[in-house]
Structures are given as structure tokens and as C-alpha cells.
Amino acid sequence: MMGGTAALLAAGPALAALPPGSFEDVRKHGARGDGKAIDSPAINRAIDAASKRGGGTVLVPPGRYLCFSIRLRDDIELMLSAGAVIVAADPDAHGANYDPPENYLEEQFQDFGITHVRNSLISGDGVRNASITGPGMLHGLGLDREGPGDRWHARAGWQSAAALGVSPRELALRDAKEQAQVGRANKTIGLMNCRNVRLTGFTILQAGHFGIIAHGCTNLQIEGVVIDTDRDGIDIDACRDVRVVNCMVNAPKDDAIVLKSSYALGRAVPCQDIIVQGCRTSGFLMGSLLDGTYRPSDYPAPDKLGPLGRIKLGTESNGGFRNIRISDCVCTHTRGILMGVVDGGTLENVSVSGIVMRRPVNHPLFVHHGARMRAPKGTPLGRIRGVRFDDVLVTGADKRFPCGVEGVADGPVEDVSFTGIEVVAEGGGTAADAAREPEYRRETSLEVSYLGALPAYGFYARHARRLRLDDCSFRTDTPDARPAIALRNVDGAIVDGIASPSPRDRTVDARASKDVTIGSLVTTETKGTSAA
Numbered sequence: 001m002m003g004g005t006a007a008l009l010a011a012g013p014a015l016a017a018l019p020p021g022s023f024e025d026v027r028k029h030g031a032r033g034d035g036k037a038i039d040s041p042a043i044n045r046a047i048d049a050a051s052k053r054g055g056g057t058v059l060v061p062p063g064r065y066l067c068f069s070i071r072l073r074d075d076i077e078l079m080l081s082a083g084a085v086i087v088a089a090d091p092d093a094h095g096a097n098y099d100p101p102e103n104y105l106e107e108q109f110q111d112f113g114i115t116h117v118r119n120s121l122i123s124g125d126g127v128r129n130a131s132i133t134g135p136g137m138l139h140g141l142g143l144d145r146e147g148p149g150d151r152w153h154a155r156a157g158w159q160s161a162a163a164l165g166v167s168p169r170e171l172a173l174r175d176a177k178e179q180a181q182v183g184r185a186n187k188t189i190g191l192m193n194c195r196n197v198r199l200t201g202f203t204i205l206q207a208g209h210f211g212i213i214a215h216g217c218t219n220l221q222i223e224g225v226v227i228d229t230d231r232d233g234i235d236i237d238a239c240r241d242v243r244v245v246n247c248m249v250n251a252p253k254d255d256a257i258v259l260k261s262s263y264a265l266g267r268a269v270p271c272q273d274i275i276v277q278g279c280r281t282s283g284f285l286m287g288s289l290l291d292g293t294y295r296p297s298d299y300p301a302p303d304k305l306g307p308l309g310r311i312k313l314g315t316e317s318n319g320g321f322r323n324i325r326i327s328d329c330v331c332t333h334t335r336g337i338l339m340g341v342v343d344g345g346t347l348e349n350v351s352v353s354g355i356v357m358r359r360p361v362n363h364p365l366f367v368h369h370g371a372r373m374r375a376p377k378g379t380p381l382g383r384i385r386g387v388r389f390d391d392v393l394v395t396g397a398d399k400r401f402p403c404g405v406e407g408v409a410d411g412p413v414e415d416v417s418f419t420g421i422e423v424v425a426e427g428g429g430t431a432a433d434a435a436r437e438p439e440y441r442r443e444t445s446l447e448v449s450y451l452g453a454l455p456a457y458g459f460y461a462r463h464a465r466r467l468r469l470d471d472c473s474f475r476t477d478t479p480d481a482r483p484a485i486a487l488r489n490v491d492g493a494i495v496d497g498i499a500s501p502s503p504r505d506r507t508v509d510a511r512a513s514k515d516v517t518i519g520s521l522v523t524t525e526t527k528g529t530s531a532a
Contacts, residue, residue, distance in 0.1 A: 023057040024050045026065075033063020038089060038097075040067035047073050055129070060084040060136060069099040069185065072124035072132075080136025080202050088121045088185065088208070090142035096183025099123065103169035103178075106161050109263035109343070109374050110316050112148040112178065113209045114237065117190030119181065121208075127194045134201025134224070143208025144186040145231050148177040152374055186210070191217050193265075200224050205290060207231065211249070214239050216265045222247060230254070230286040230299075237262050238269035238319050246278045250289035252297035252307040256281035256334065259312070261319030261345055263375070268319040268345065276311065276326045283309030283334040283361065296333065303449040306361040309334035313347065314368075314446050317382060318375050320345030328354040336360045336394075336401075340368035341382035342446050343375045348386045359396035362449060364423060365389050365403040369411050369463075370444040385414040389421060397425035399480070400453035407463030408442045412491065417468040418459070427476025427526065429457050434482040434509075438462070456486035456509070458500060464490045471497040479526050483509040487516060495519065501526045 024046040027033065031042035043058070043065065050056040055075025062083030070086070072078065080086065091098065101116035117123050121140060124130055151158060151171075161171040172178045187210035191197060194214070200223045204211045207229035214220055214235070220242045226249075227233040233249035236242050237260040249256035257279060261271040283306070288295040297307045311329065313321055320341065331337070336357065341347050357364050369384050384407070394403075403423065407413040438451040440462075454460040458474025461467055467490055474484045484500035487493060487510040495508055496519030503523060510516040 023059055025059050025061065027061060031065060033061065033065050035064035035066055035087065037066065038068065038094065039065040040070055043067065043070050047071065047076055047078070050076055060086065066094070067121065068097045069118070069120065070122045071099070072122065072127045072130045074128045074130065077131045077133060078122070079133050080138075082135050084136035086121070086136070086138050088140045088142040088188070091184045094142070098183055098185040100182045103172040105264070105266055106168050106171060107150045108153050109150065109318060109376070111150045112181065113186050114213070114260070114262055114316070115264050117187070117192045117213065117215065119185045120187045120190035121185055122188065123190045124194050124197065125192045127191070127197065129196045130194070131198035131200070132189070132202060133198070134203070137203045137205060138188050140188045140204065140206045140208040140229070143188065143206070144184055145209055147181055147186050147209060148175060150374070153377065154374070187213055189213070191215065191220070193217065195219055197221070198223075203227070203290070204229065206286065207233070210235055213237065214242070216269060217242070221245070226290070227251070228287060228289040233257060235260060236271060236274060237316070238265055238271055239274070240272050242274045244276045244279060248280045248289065249309070250282045250284055250286065251309045252283040252286060253299050254308055255312050255315070256309045257311045258315060259321060259324065260314070260316045261321060262316035263318050270319040270322055270345070272322045274324045276329065278328045280330045280332070281309050281311055281334050282332045283307030303447070305449055307334065311337045312446070313339035313350070314341050316374070317341035317343045317345040317347070318379070320382065321347045322349050324350040326352045326355075331355065331357045331360070333359045333361070335362050336364040336366060338363070338366050338368065338446060338448070339387070340370065340446050341384060342370040342372040342444065344373060344379040344382045346383045346385070348384070350387045351390070352388070352392070353390040355392040357392065357394045360394060360398065360401075362398065363401040363404055364394040364397055365392060365418070365421070366448055367405045367413055367416055368446055368448050369407040369413050370446065371408055371411070371442045372445055373443070381411045383411065383414070387416045389418045391420045392422070394423040397423050399426040399428050399457060402454055402456050402458050402460050402474075404454065404460040405462070405464045405467065406448060406451065409463055409489070412463040412465045414465045416464065417470070418472055419470045420472070422473040423458060424475045424477070425457055427457065427478035427480040429453070429480040429482040431481045454486070455482055456484060457482050458484040460486045461490050462488040465492055467493040469493075469495045469498065473499040473524070475524060476501055476526055483507060485509070487513045489513060491515060493517070498522070499524050
């Protein structure tokens with residue numbers, strides 16, 4: 001086992017150029033890296049020592065480091081050498097010694113896991129100019145996947161802390177489920193109100209509830225990180241100026257990359273100026289990304305449709321979303337890209353382009369407005385406007401689930417365009433499918449599986465304004481009795497340059513809609529090129 005200067009040189013050329021005294025080796029502070037001793041106190045001592053000098057690099061040499069909570073500080077780089085693995089200790093085997101969760105909110109509008117960050121393997125609270133760099137690994141072996149839910153005011157019997165005359169902390173201590181969480185952790189990296197943080201090059205395996213979750217952070221860069229887990233991969237919540245670039249996230253049992261604007265900061269804060277680029281997401285069995293076997297996951301999900309692993313915006317939407325770009329991503333055996341608002345807030349100026357999607361579990365591309373309103377009482381209905389999808393290729397699509405837009409009657413989705421979209425689906429839809437009127441739900445979460453099989457094989461929209469479909473191809477492997485496009489309660493639409501197997505007079509069904517302009521329609525062969 002290497003240590004000292006030899007380990008530094010092995011870690012890479014960037015460290016070799018550092019001046020003397022600008023780094024701390026965790027082994028010199030007592031870390032053993034034998035997979036048996038608890039090494040988090042030593043790693044925290046190394047971080048504190050570097051911090052007292054004004055910052056520097058904390059080196060984790062090769063070894064297996066069993067840890068409870070590690071706390072980032074300002075101006076600290078935590079470098080995980082090749083062969084270095086930080087393992088989350090199991091509270092049941094080693095004692096419940098993780099930092100306790102902050103109890104400053106009632107969790108009315110988001111669940112316990114989203115609200116807190118200190119109960120993480122690595123946490124940063126108000127940290128500036130910090131980084132975690134690779135090429136080592138974080139293994140969330142002892143992290144919890146579950147936890148207490150929310151205390152939403154719409155639940156029967158709910159009473160606020162103020163009404164009970166107690167603080168949020170006192171209210172939490174009355175909850176046996178929350179008491180059981182003290183000393184445990186449920187996320188690998190948790191960041192709150194941080195600025196100028198860089199996460200790059202390392203791997204996360206079995207990440208707990210969240211691999212990386214960030215609330216209220218600005219100038220955050222996540223690059224070249226590989227996550228293979230069975231809950232959420234990367235959650236960006238109420239943040240600004242964030243880049244998620246060239247990451248690989250396998251998350252069969254939850255979302256791979258998800259943007260949120262929850263109430264975890266105690267106020268509504270938008271999630272804005274975000275780039276997700278060059279990423280790959282998948283829903284294979286956990287661990288099979290890292291070992292290269294890509295084994296299918298048999299996880300059915302609550303709606304019995306199969307694995308998740310998607311890119312998503314809007315599970316919580318209190319603060320809204322603006323200026324979001326998702327581009328050049330590959331999505332394999334996952335749910336499609338889903339976005340919307342359900343708790344108020346405005347989603348606007350969102351662009352999705354250059355996507356390759358293979359065997360999506362449900363709708364490849366979908367925009368959804370709902371009125372769950374898990375938000376402060378009196379919050380107005382949200383709004384969705386200015387969403388653009390360009391240059392998307394989908395193969396192996398399920399016949400039940402075309403791309404689509406679903407608004408609510410008093411909050412239609414506005415100004416959404418689909419350009420250069422090519423979808424190859426199974427086909428086989430029946431006349432009964434074509435006649436279906438999907439269930440309408442105003443008060444609903446973001447998921448749209450309740451709609452069931454839709455009355456179109458290419459695209460479906462309901463309660464939308466100023467919709468545009470240009471230069472799109474919707475093909476099927478077998479004949480399908482449904483139209484390529486079905487519009488319901490759409491006010492203003494332009495449909496042009498559509499290629500599909502349907503005859504021209506059955507390509508677009510625009511019942512109960514108005515101001516629909518239909519341009520060029522091309523009839524193609526039924527046989528597609530759906531991926532196996």
C-alpha cells in the first residue's frame with residue numbers, strides 16, 4: 001500500500017505540481033483504509049487541518065475507508081485516488097453515528113429525504129469553492145433507501161407546528177419514524193446553499209436515497225461522474241448555474257437526473273440556468289452498469305410498467321423552472337423525458353435536443369401540467385410555456401405510450417414545439433384504443449401513467465395552446481388503427497411535415513380543437529426499424 005509522496009505522485013500529474021504543504025494525506029491523520037476501522041474522524045481532521053491553512057487538497061490514497069459523515073469545508077478539494085473507496089458505514093453494525101438531520105422545516109411540501117442534507121455520507125452546508133474529484137469511488141453500502149415522508153397540510157388530521165405551539169424540531173421529535181432516522185444517513189452527497197462546487201471523475205455505487213442532491217446551490221459543476229444505484233442519481237433542486245456534463249447514471253428504481261424546485265429552502269426558489277449535456281441514463285439492474293453486463297431490472301414500479309432511470313423536471317415545482325437545456329443524451333431502457341409543474345410555479349424556456357432513446361418504458365417525451373398543489377395555501381396554479389423538443393430519435397417505443405402534452409382545463413400548456421422527432425413504435429393499436437377518452441385528472445402528481453393507452457400512436461395532446469409539430473416521423477412495426485396524432489381541446493396548432501403510415505385523412509384527429517392548421521402529410525410504409 002502506497003502512502004506519502006508515492007501515493008501523491010500515483011494520484012496524477014495535477015497533484016505532483018502542488019507546492020509543499022498544500023495537501024493533507026488522510027493517513028497522516030490516522031485513517032487506516034482497511035475496511036474495518038471507522039476513518040471518518042481522520043478524514044475530517046485532515047479537512048479541518050487544510051481548512052485552517054486557508055484550503056488545499058485532502059488526499060485519500062488507495063484503500064477501503066469505512067466512514068460516517070464527512071464534512072466539506074471552504075476551499076477544500078477531496079481527492080479520491082485510483083483504488084480509494086469511501087464506504088458508508090452501516091448504522092446497524094457500527095452504531096448510528098451519522099450527523100443528525102437538520103430539523104428546521106415541517107416537511108409540508110417535500111419529503112424527509114429531500115429536506116435534509118447533513119445526514120449524508122459527505123455533506124456541504126454553505127460551503128464555497130470546494131470539490132470532490134476522482135477517480136476513486138463512494139460506496140453507499142450502509143445508507144438507507146427509504147425514510148419518513150412529508151407532513152403535507154392536505155393530509156387528514158394535519159396540524160402545523162405553530163398550531164401545536166412547538167418548533168419544527170419538537171414536532172419532528174414526536175414522530176417515531178423521524179426519531180429512528182437520527183444517526184442514520186440516506187444520501188451519498190448532500191449540498192445546501194453552496195457556491196462554486198465541482199464534482200468530477202469519481203464513481204458512486206449504491207447511493208442510498210440520493211447519489212447527489214443539491215439545494216440552493218450556485219455555480220455547481222458535475223462532470224464525468226458515474227452513478228450506479230437503485231434510487232435517485234442526481235437531484236438539482238432550486239439551484240442556479242449548474243452544469244451536469246458527461247455523466248453516466250443507472251437508476252432502475254428512481255430518477256437518473258431530476259430537476260426540482262421544492263420548498264426545502266423554506267421558500268419558493270426557481271431552478272434556473274441549468275445545462276444537462278452529453279449524459280447517458282439507463283434502468284438496468286443496479287451494479288450491471290459498472291460490471292458491464294447491463295442486466296435487465298425486473299423492478300415493476302408502483303404503476304407496474306417497469307424501471308425508471310429517466311431525466312425529469314418537476315417532481316416538486318414550487319419555485320418553477322427557467323432556462324433549462326438538455327442535450328446530446330442517450331437514454332436506454334428507461335422511462336422517457338418528463339417535465340411539468342404540479343405544485344404551482346412556472347416552467348419556461350426549456351430546450352431538449354439531440355436525444356437518442358432506445359426501448360423507453362413509457363412516453364418518450366411528455367409535458368404535464370397538474371394541480372396537486374403541495375405548496376403553501378393560496379399558491380396560484382402554475383404555468384408551462386416555451387418548451388422546445390428538437391432532433392430526437394426513439395426506437396422500440398411501447399404502442400400504448402406516444403409522445404404528448406397534457407394540461408388542465410384552467411391551465412393549458414402553452415407554446416410547445418416538437419421538431420425533427422422520429423419515433424418507431426410497436427404498432428398494433430386497435431379501433432377501441434382509437435376511441436378511448438383518457439381519464440382527466442386535475443389534481444395529480446407529475447407521473448402520467450394514469451392516462452393508460454392513448455388514442456394515437458405518435459403524438460397526443462389535451463388542453464394545450466399554440467402547439468407546433470414540424471418535420472416529425474411516427475412509424476410503426478405493425479399496422480395500427482389509431483391516428484398518428486390526436487388533439488383534444490387544443491387551441492391553436494400547426495402540424496406540418498408529418499410522415500406516418502396513416503392515410504392523409506386519418507393522420508390527424510383534432511376533435512374538440514380549434515385553429516388547427518394541417519400542412520404537408522406523407523404516408524410511409526408500416527414496417528419500422530424498432531430496436532430489439
